[in-house]
Amino acid sequence: MGFEREINKTRAYLCLECGVCTGSCPVSRFNPDYSPRMVVERALLLEEGESIHDREIWSCLTCGTCDLRCPSTVDFTGFMRLLREKALRVGEEGICTHAETLSAIASLQLLPGFRRRASWLGKGVKTRKRGKVYYFGGCLPFLDVVFRDIGFEGSRIANASIRLLNHLGIIPAVSEYEVCCGHDAYWTGQTDTARTFARKAIEAVKATGAEQVVFSCPEGYRMFKDVYPDLVRKPGIEPVHILTLLAESSEKLRFVPTPKKKVTYQDPCRLAKGEDILDEPRVLLEAVPGLELVEMKRAGKDSICCGSSNWVNCTRVNKKIQVERLDEAIATGADTLITACPKCNIHLRCALRDGDTSGEIEITDLITLLADSLGGGKRGT
Amino acid sequence: MTAMENATRDGFSFDPGTTVMPVKCAGLVKVSFLLKLFAKGIEGVLVLGCHEGDCHYYNGSERCGQIVEETREILGLAGIPARRLGFSLIADSQGKELKRAVTGFGKQFKTVSRKKAIRRKSTAKGPAKSSSKKSTARSRRGVRARNK
Ligand code: SF4
Numbered sequence: 001m002g003f004e005r006e007i008n009k010t011r012a013y014l015c016l017e018c019g020v021c022t023g024s025c026p027v028s029r030f031n032p033d034y035s036p037r038m039v040v041e042r043a044l045l046l047e048e049g050e051s052i053h054d055r056e057i058w059s060c061l062t063c064g065t066c067d068l069r070c071p072s073t074v075d076f077t078g079f080m081r082l083l084r085e086k087a088l089r090v091g092e093e094g095i096c097t098h099a100e101t102l103s104a105i106a107s108l109q110l111l112p113g114f115r116r117r118a119s120w121l122g123k124g125v126k127t128r129k130r131g132k133v134y135y136f137g138g139c140l141p142f143l144d145v146v147f148r149d150i151g152f153e154g155s156r157i158a159n160a161s162i163r164l165l166n167h168l169g170i171i172p173a174v175s176e177y178e179v180c181c182g183h184d185a186y187w188t189g190q191t192d193t194a195r196t197f198a199r200k201a202i203e204a205v206k207a208t209g210a211e212q213v214v215f216s217c218p219e220g221y222r223m224f225k226d227v228y229p230d231l232v233r234k235p236g237i238e239p240v241h242i243l244t245l246l247a248e249s250s251e252k253l254r255f256v257p258t259p260k261k262k263v264t265y266q267d268p269c270r271l272a273k274g275e276d277i278l279d280e281p282r283v284l285l286e287a288v289p290g291l292e293l294v295e296m297k298r299a300g301k302d303s304i305c306c307g308s309s310n311w312v313n314c315t316r317v318n319k320k321i322q323v324e325r326l327d328e329a330i331a332t333g334a335d336t337l338i339t340a341c342p343k344c345n346i347h348l349r350c351a352l353r354d355g356d357t358s359g360e361i362e363i364t365d366l367i368t369l370l371a372d373s374l375g376g377g378k379r380g381t
Numbered sequence: 382m383t384a385m386e387n388a389t390r391d392g393f394s395f396d397p398g399t400t401v402m403p404v405k406c407a408g409l410v411k412v413s414f415l416l417k418l419f420a421k422g423i424e425g426v427l428v429l430g431c432h433e434g435d436c437h438y439y440n441g442s443e444r445c446g447q448i449v450e451e452t453r454e455i456l457g458l459a460g461i462p463a464r465r466l467g468f469s470l471i472a473d474s475q476g477k478e479l480k481r482a483v484t485g486f487g488k489q490f491k492t493v494s495r496k497k498a499i500r501r502k503s504t505a506k507g508p509a510k511s512s513s514k515k516s517t518a519r520s521r522r523g524v525r526a527r528n529k
């Protein structure tokens with residue numbers, strides 16, 4: 001068998017060919033050429049030295065729906081990642097979205113002596129160079145430049161996170177030596193690159209003397225929490241997602257009433273399916289007076305991915321997934337769709353702008369909304 | 382005849398540390414392409430395009446200007462001085478202009494490196510280290526040019 005290591009590592013040998021994965025997969029729904037079941041089957045039949053040669057292996061969103069539903073507990077996303085790792089070795093790769101800008105930004109961060117500017121920090125926020133709590137903003141300021149045309153404001157999310165932490169009495173450390181968490185490199189099979197990012201990121205955070213690292217990005221959080229221990233070592237720093245932190249101390253948060261609004265919430269795959277962070281965002285939304293939360297038909301662990309991931313393979317199929325999801329949000333009657341992942345925000349904004357949806361809906365980031373609803377706090381930045 | 386040919390006919394030659402990368406139209410230059418050059422350790426990139434309004438494909442030079450701006454912003458966030466990415470629009474007949482743009486951009490580099498070297502020397506406590514020698518070495522520059 002050509003894929004023995006991958007099959008053993010991800011328990012793909014347990015596959016029953018039941019097809020639950022394909023039935024659950026948002027990509028298979030719109031792309032008949034893509035079937036996770038078939039990917040597993042074909043890999044099982046390959047001989048030593050053979051490669052899978054299938055461009056569809058880059059279509060998987062790594063959303064994890066199949067992982068959750070597989071009766072044989074096959075780690076399909078892990079399997080896909082290893083297949084990609086193998087494909088890269090024979091010179092096959094996914095088609096990068098946004099003319100590769102995002103992966104180029106990541107590669108800049110591997111330059112020796114890389115030191116980012118903290119120019120994105122707003123005036124009202126308090127940070128420090130060293131401290132017990134670190135705030136990991138990740139790529140947010142960079143995303144600002146690339147997605148300004150669709151109205152995405154990454155730095156605002158980062159500043160809002162720090163404002164919320166400040167509100168809880170925490171002045172987080174930030175570092176100019178912080179690098180990309182390596183999420184996209186990892187999921188596109190560039191394991192060595194991801195490892196380098198992991199080492200650098202851990203080093204940057206550790207250098208500030210932090211014992212806890214707070215994330216506003218679901219992907220960075222998941223990397224630190226679940227991937228780094230396997231990839232390099234246990235970071236030795238406790239990763240915590242800001243929504244958990246906020247929900248735990250929700251009695252300390254004083255939200256001012258906002259104009260009456262119906263909102264619906266898009267669960268990010270990395271938080272909902274990967275980390276069970278399901279109640280926290282809902283508790284927080286309900287804590288803001290004036291907001292009424294209505295759920296989409298598929299919510300929580302059953303929610304649908306925002307339709308594109310790791311900045312590869314964004315096709316008509318991905319647009320269809322996004323439009324369907326937006327229509328689902330619009331059907332709830334909500335005025336605003338709340339996202340908690342910068343990528344969900346970007347992808348859904350992009351699809352909304354195309355105008356193929358059944359109506360209009362506003363898209364707002366949860367953390368920005370919470371920070372803007374704080375009593376006495378400054379708005380904007 | 383292109384500005385490049387004009388300039389070379391007049392006896393202009395590029396600094397040996399320079400690589401010229403012709404592209405079909407300045408508007409085809411991508412942010413990722415420029416960023417990747419920096420990620421490879423190239424010290425500076427000068428993007429040259431046709432005069433605004435002269436574009437064979439309608440708005441290549443304008444588009445290129447936007448791309449350079451966007452790239453500069455990203456470089457700035459990544460702690461790489463935006464001036465390391467140059468941008469000039471030069472018409473076919475302006476061989477001299479091209480020469481001026483290229484040498485001007487290059488000089489700015491050497492000055493930067495020399496300044497750094499001086500600063501390093503003056504702050505060094507002991508005898509000059511070998512590292513200061515490295516910083517006075519000529520900067521590696523990538524120059525990309527496009528003219529019809
Ligand atoms: S759901 Fe699991 S067992 Fe069923 S076909 Fe997919 S991988 Fe195989």
Ligand code: SF4
Nearest residue numbers: 025060061063064066
């Ligand atoms: S991870 Fe998501 S996109 Fe990939 S095969 Fe599973 S359900 Fe489909």
